[in-house]
Amino acid sequence: MPTQPRITCEIDENQIAIVTLNRPDKLNAIDMEMFQQVNRLTKKLKKERLIRAVIVQGAGSDFCSGLDVKSLLTNKVDALKLLFKWWPTMPNSAQRFSLGWRDIPCPVIFAIHGRCWGGGLQLASGGDFRIASHDANFSIMEAKWGLIPDMGGAVAFREVMRQDHTLELAMTAKVIDSDEAHRIGLVTKVAADPFSAAYELALECINRSPDVLAANKKLYNQTWCSSAGKALFLETWYQIRVALGKNRAVAISRERKPDSKRDYLPRKFE
Template structure:
């Protein structure tokens, strides 16, 4: 195993965290060390109230070529560790690789270039936004290896794509281009410089209260497929919580005095 860290994470003066996949020599293919690094980082970012937005990008020619099949499928113990669950409805380590980003209470933006295949696509589908370069391409690649997508794809793909498009990609392992991926709903935007565009979007988001960013994310993740009653209940409850917070008053002052904007306090919404 290489001593090179699988991820780097840098937080700048705007409290925007840039996470970089760092296995360029293997096209950022996902091995056990990559699973562990991502899952540890998402837990840490989830609990860091000072982080305002997260951007995920990759070093090298490709965002992520998918699973490191040689590394993982030849090691039965690693495969069992990834699939093991304490309870059937709780995520295992393979699924946390994608859905862990959903639990971070701030915007998570993926900046994608080159190949985004298999587990790489499921990883990116766990974010709130996906911005890709025009030459990027995408595939639910698991069918090539006689497998199904099992890293949270059952959640993410149903929210992003029509069922027939998801089935077509999962059953054929076909590769689609960026325009098709945007048509299918997998992409938010296509941009020549995905990271710069992602950073501009992050700046737009952090101009707003960190509490409303967290509340909106939690509200729509919890109610997108819920009953109308639950959606209306949580909408009211979360509104009360953010309205009583310090950042609601700060947001109002920022709008009234744009020439002298006070800074927001750290996120309080849970």
């Protein structure tokens, strides 16, 4: 049984949730308990209307070295639990581990250092932004173990990388540095201190209406690979909902009277 939580979450005075992968002695390798704790946390954060942004980091020397192969691949029951789904098109537990961050209606920023491999890379790809240190390195590692990436990468990778870049990484299991990851779109930016850069970005975002942040996130997640018709419909519909919300008046007031800095109301957009 785990003797310490696999993840921790603290909410600071700016209503920014700081999530930390907390298995540094195992390079934050993902075991069954980490899958379960992350999935419970994303469900909880999705419902928190006061949370303005989320930053995810890893404790110790590495962000996440991937699956704890020894604990997971030798336990067939746990493997079946992760892969099982009630409906073919719905995410299973392994896929929710990555894609669950997309359902949180505020910016989710991953601050990455050291190794970000396999399941760790799929986890980070479920966020809205990825800021990496200069020494970070990345790999779609599953081919090394005779597997394919199956934790939501088929959704997340296509939105940040070209198909040929994704195929090259998935077929070779090669390790690339942060500069190459940035060049191919896998990383949003590279910074000397990724957590500080992530926090700075979070502060920029929360200067805007929480309803605007939620609407933008939902709009582009739902339409990035959709038909033009669906994109245009949702763009108009979400604009109407945001424009009629009370936080629009707060946003206008903050722009017209910067010194007053009225506080935004809790998010209403779902």
